[in-house]
Amino acid sequence: MKSNKIFIFWCALFGLIVLITVFANLFSTYPVNEMNMDKVYMAPGDGHILGTDHLGRDVFTRLLHGGKVTLTVAFGSVLLSLVIGVMYGSVSGYVGGWVDSAMMRLLEALISIPSLIFVLAFQAVMQGGMWGMTFIIGVTGWFTTARIVRSEFIRLKEADYVKMARMFGTPIWRIITGHLLRNSVTPLFVVTIFNLAGAVFIEVSLSFLGIGIPPSIPSWGNMLYNAQNDLLIGAWWIGLFPGLLIFFTVLSINFIGEMLKDSRL
Amino acid sequence: MLKIEHVAKRYGRGRQRKGVLEDINLSIGKGDLVGLVGESGSGKSTLARLIMRLETMDEGEISFSRSGNFYDSCQIVFQNATAALNPTWTVRASLLEPLRLMKGDREGYIKEMLSLVSLSDVHLDRLPSELSGGERQRVNLLRSILVKPELLICDEIVSSLDRLIQKEIVELLKRLNEEMGMAILFISHDLKVVNYLCDRVYVMKDGRIVEDSVKQDGTFVFSHPYAQRLFE
Amino acid sequence: MRKRQVVIIAVLLLLVVLAGCGQKKENSTDASKNQLIYASESEFDGLNPILEETNVDALLFRGLFRFNEDNEATTDIAQSYDMSDDKLTYTFKLRDDITFHDGKPLTAEDAIFTIESILDDNNASYLKSDFTEVDALKKIDDYQFELKLKRPFTPILDKLTVPILPKHAFIEEDMRTASFNSHPIGAGPYQFGEWNRGTNLTLKAFDQFYGLQPSIGQVIFKFIPDSNVRAIQLASGEVDIALLDPNQVAEMEKKDHLKIYDIDTADYRGMLFNMQNELWQDVRVRQAFSFAIDRAQVVKGILKGYGEEAYSPLQKHAFHNDSIENYSYDIEKAEKLLDAAGWLKAEDGFRYKDDQKLSFTITAPASDAVRVNMANYLAEGYKSIGAQVEVAALDWSAITIDDTDAFMIGWGSPYDADHHTYSLFHSSESSLTSSGYNYGSYANAKVDELLEQGRLSTDVEERKASYLVFQEALAEDPAFAFVAYVDAVYGIHGNIEGVKERTLGHHGSGFLWNVEEWKWNDR
Numbered sequence A: 001m002k003s004n005k006i007f008i009f010w011c012a013l014f015g016l017i018v019l020i021t022v023f024a025n026l027f028s029t030y031p032v033n034e035m036n037m038d039k040v041y042m043a044p045g046d047g048h049i050l051g052t053d054h055l056g057r058d059v060f061t062r063l064l065h066g067g068k069v070t071l072t073v074a075f076g077s078v079l080l081s082l083v084i085g086v087m088y089g090s091v092s093g094y095v096g097g098w099v100d101s102a103m104m105r106l107l108e109a110l111i112s113i114p115s116l117i118f119v120l121a122f123q124a125v126m127q128g129g130m131w132g133m134t135f136i137i138g139v140t141g142w143f144t145t146a147r148i149v150r151s152e153f154i155r156l157k158e159a160d161y162v163k164m165a166r167m168f169g170t171p172i173w174r175i176i177t178g179h180l181l182r183n184s185v186t187p188l189f190v191v192t193i194f195n196l197a198g199a200v201f202i203e204v205s206l207s208f209l210g211i212g213i214p215p216s217i218p219s220w221g222n223m224l225y226n227a228q229n230d231l232l233i234g235a236w237w238i239g240l241f242p243g244l245l246i247f248f249t250v251l252s253i254n255f256i257g258e259m260l261k262d263s264r265l
Numbered sequence B: 001m002l003k004i005e006h007v008a009k010r011y012g013r014g015r016q017r018k019g020v021l022e023d024i025n026l027s028i029g030k031g032d033l034v035g036l037v038g039e040s041g042s043g044k045s046t047l048a049r050l051i052m053r054l055e056t057m058d059e060g061e062i063s064f065s066r067s068g069n070f071y072d073s074c075q076i077v078f079q080n081a082t083a084a085l086n087p088t089w090t091v092r093a094s095l096l097e098p099l100r101l102m103k104g105d106r107e108g109y110i111k112e113m114l115s116l117v118s119l120s121d122v123h124l125d126r127l128p129s130e131l132s133g134g135e136r137q138r139v140n141l142l143r144s145i146l147v148k149p150e151l152l153i154c155d156e157i158v159s160s161l162d163r164l165i166q167k168e169i170v171e172l173l174k175r176l177n178e179e180m181g182m183a184i185l186f187i188s189h190d191l192k193v194v195n196y197l198c199d200r201v202y203v204m205k206d207g208r209i210v211e212d213s214v215k216q217d218g219t220f221v222f223s224h225p226y227a228q229r230l231f232e
Numbered sequence C: 001m002r003k004r005q006v007v008i009i010a011v012l013l014l015l016v017v018l019a020g021c022g023q024k025k026e027n028s029t030d031a032s033k034n035q036l037i038y039a040s041e042s043e044f045d046g047l048n049p050i051l052e053e054t055n056v057d058a059l060l061f062r063g064l065f066r067f068n069e070d071n072e073a074t075t076d077i078a079q080s081y082d083m084s085d086d087k088l089t090y091t092f093k094l095r096d097d098i099t100f101h102d103g104k105p106l107t108a109e110d111a112i113f114t115i116e117s118i119l120d121d122n123n124a125s126y127l128k129s130d131f132t133e134v135d136a137l138k139k140i141d142d143y144q145f146e147l148k149l150k151r152p153f154t155p156i157l158d159k160l161t162v163p164i165l166p167k168h169a170f171i172e173e174d175m176r177t178a179s180f181n182s183h184p185i186g187a188g189p190y191q192f193g194e195w196n197r198g199t200n201l202t203l204k205a206f207d208q209f210y211g212l213q214p215s216i217g218q219v220i221f222k223f224i225p226d227s228n229v230r231a232i233q234l235a236s237g238e239v240d241i242a243l244l245d246p247n248q249v250a251e252m253e254k255k256d257h258l259k260i261y262d263i264d265t266a267d268y269r270g271m272l273f274n275m276q277n278e279l280w281q282d283v284r285v286r287q288a289f290s291f292a293i294d295r296a297q298v299v300k301g302i303l304k305g306y307g308e309e310a311y312s313p314l315q316k317h318a319f320h321n322d323s324i325e326n327y328s329y330d331i332e333k334a335e336k337l338l339d340a341a342g343w344l345k346a347e348d349g350f351r352y353k354d355d356q357k358l359s360f361t362i363t364a365p366a367s368d369a370v371r372v373n374m375a376n377y378l379a380e381g382y383k384s385i386g387a388q389v390e391v392a393a394l395d396w397s398a399i400t401i402d403d404t405d406a407f408m409i410g411w412g413s414p415y416d417a418d419h420h421t422y423s424l425f426h427s428s429e430s431s432l433t434s435s436g437y438n439y440g441s442y443a444n445a446k447v448d449e450l451l452e453q454g455r456l457s458t459d460v461e462e463r464k465a466s467y468l469v470f471q472e473a474l475a476e477d478p479a480f481a482f483v484a485y486v487d488a489v490y491g492i493h494g495n496i497e498g499v500k501e502r503t504l505g506h507h508g509s510g511f512l513w514n515v516e517e518w519k520w521n522d523r
């Protein structure tokens, strides 16, 4: 099947990116932060396959470590938003009634506020490090998850097997985990995949704007942010490679999500 | 054992409000095989849900003479077996669900009961999607009788199955009734089966019970024209 | 949402690639206008020169004295002056042909009013410490007044380069909130035109100016905080002058229409030790961190050679002392000092004392790439002596220097030795208790004494001696780890004539000092 091959291609690409960043230490050719003032702005070539940046640091090495930071932030925040979203959506969908109305009203209010405002507000309160960033993206990224969990719960809690379970006296937590959540896995997985792409995107955009991860920690967003200074003087390699990698990461995650959604597993 | 008196049920609000059940009177004794027939939309399933306390009624009273946990002595089997089984759970998990509080060898008990519905160990690890329609309905039925209820409500449980399997299940119900003394309220619009299985029958039309009849010499006798027409 | 992400990233990528292929787009503003557009790094809260120092002051205002090309104070509005034999009383005679931009004459009353306003505590002028030696002011006639000092204080002539405010503009007005602050009136070669907050400020040539009539009709200060945007706009001709980052220079030199001025400055960068942090209490620790900076590499890699290693705040001054400890790069010494101070290396490579890790954060303003780079380089280098150092690059608005552990500071003055020394290192100038600039609450009795001697003695040799010893004392008990002096590299449109170089101050301030002499040779 053709689409199956394409699916495998994107999965493999994403897997490869994750792999080389997770094992960044194995693949990198220099210490991440090693600065060499004698080799500032070297174009790709001898000794530095992707060149060096404004402080003489190896771009390839930083790319790998940057990916580790970016992807850790993305995976961490997605996990956090999954937990929050599932809890919020479960309560809202399972309890129903006015509790549900109130919670949904609140959720709509939260969704209507641009997430950038949240992020800025959080940033102001808790000077973001890497984990701060993870926290912020996680805490502002659970809205869709909560919505999906809620609508799935509302649909599923009327199912006959849930009625039967109640009659059998199955405890609520077991009904929620065993029946309701268990049968919401597919849509949850899809929304989480998309959240992952979103989280990469947010890290990159925020860091690109200089309000994300502290500049001393290499992340793809920070590399792009720094590359702004370098473009002007013709050091295209510093921005291009992280840009490409971000592009293909987000693209592959989106394709994977899109195909999962269509096939419904 | 079960006594239903002057029960009424209405759905909707205000102008939309419409009566689904009106002045229902019905009783089931220990070990009774009772049929409930009526065309689609006459309110049979609604009545079943009221008995099972899944919904509240607007008028009347339903009394059940057994003390203790209601659902240990009264169970229902839903019409749609596919919807009644969690698609992500194996047969084993589904069957273990009602036995959560049982002490002793639950697995052994299930295996013992499996033969009752002509299923075997191999089915235990299957998902509902890996079973045939008949097998699914038998698992569904088995799950409800694992707790050995005294009253079992079967809501159109054979309607969507083919004749051969229908017969199997009806035989099974008969056996359960004889061996365990389980009373059964058999809801159906299939008169042949009711005729075969039940000793007593209630006929419903538009939310009312228009007639009830006790089987004499293998047949039911009706005076109400609707019931007569139905059973012709 | 998802599609948008992909599109945005694609666009970003495209930008990266396009920019890599070199950018065109030349000259977008009309080149015919006789105006000068200056890319200003920052905007200002107000334009009152005794409340805030801006690079517009030199255009709008003039003082009794003015710094010439050699940074010496020479008479300007003051026509002549006399000093009494006891060096305590000065009599100034003012030019009588000077009018403010609003047409009113500038008189001795205005000069007296200006100094009194600076000394008035209600106004909280940042210049107050420059004038604390003034005892009394007395008007003799409209164009003459007398200034009495408490003690002899020779830098007073330097200090009197302060812009003269028009007294009549402050009648029944509070200095801090006066409408003057957003619509200033001076006696300089240019007068206030229009101020679009957040965008630009336009000044127009003042045709009643008593000095050389400016050739360029309008000077526009365009506020562009981002250094890349400044460089791009300079390259495209949208602005005519911009201060460049060192790493932008090579690219700008390739532009035919630009001239590059690499100007020596008294502007240094260093790491301020905030003495409120326990860590810096031990002088050996500060010395160690001063030794562990490879300044040559900073100048080479970060400043691209547009700068010079720093060790003293007066290095560019006539009073500089080059025999003091200059903390040339020496890891071994640094390690010994830390050992002696009780910070011992553990297995993880970091130093500890009483179970506390040797770690701190260097704060730097995010908009200043050079300072951020320096902070990063220092932090990385400090690893080798066992310190864990983080860098916080923050927006200026988020920085409170007296709350940091260490800050990438920038200071320096080409003028009198008292300038940018007393207000930085004298204990009475602590930013916590005064309006001074001693952000690290540095206090050293000997330094205090020498700074006072330096400002109060009238004999040049005596003063020099004080400042030489001051530099020695400061080096022994460092307030900053000096890093480098940074050249002011300006890119200017090649058709502008009349630029006169002189050693510039902080952030290259003073480059516009003689704008009235500039002209377009093609307009």
Ligand SMILES: Nc1ncnc2c1ncn2[C@@H]1O[C@H](COP(=O)(O)OP(=O)(O)O)[C@@H](O)[C@H]1O
Residues within 6 Å of the ligand: B011, B012, B020, B038, B039, B040, B041, B042, B043, B044, B045, B046, B047
């Ligand atoms: N939850 C409900 N809300 C409104 N009307 C309902 C609801 N459930 C059943 N009804 C209506 O009640 C009537 C009886 O339905 P039901 O009991 O399912 O009939 P049967 O099982 O005999 O086919 C139908 O007209 C149906 O539309």
Ligand SMILES: [Mg+2]
Residues within 6 Å of the ligand: B044, B045, B046, B156
């Ligand atoms: Mg029905």
